[in-house]
Amino acid sequence: MKSLLKLEELAQLGVCIGTLAMHGVPWWAYLLLALGPDIGMLGYLAGRRTGALTYNLFHHKGIALLVATLGAFGWVPGALVAGVILYGHSCLDRLFGFGLKFGDHFQHTHLGWIGKAAGH
Secondary structure, three states: OHHHHHHHHHHHHHHHHHHHHHOOOOOHHHHHHHHHHHHHHHHHHHOHHHHHHHHHHHHOHHHHHHHHHHHHOOOOOOHHHHHHHHHHHHHHHHHOOOOOEOOOOOOEEOOEEOHHHHHO
């Protein structure tokens, strides 16, 4: 089942990359897809709960879809690409086993424990 879910995330990531290509975004947009939403980790400087909140804000697929929808209807210029980048990044993270964070520990995610804490 785990492999099937990873294939699903890979397919969604492919759609995101294809969508960016169809919209002719510049090369640096792909770098944003790979790394940009991780800016949400800066919230951990204010503590675990704040960090989990800011991290999850940038990695929640529902929020990404909301942002993309605002752009798709032309309500917020550039929001379609921003939403696709957020969504694609979330797919990439889930491919690597990184999920949404709980407020108790950075390595505690909705997909389970990651890293050294996996044996927790």
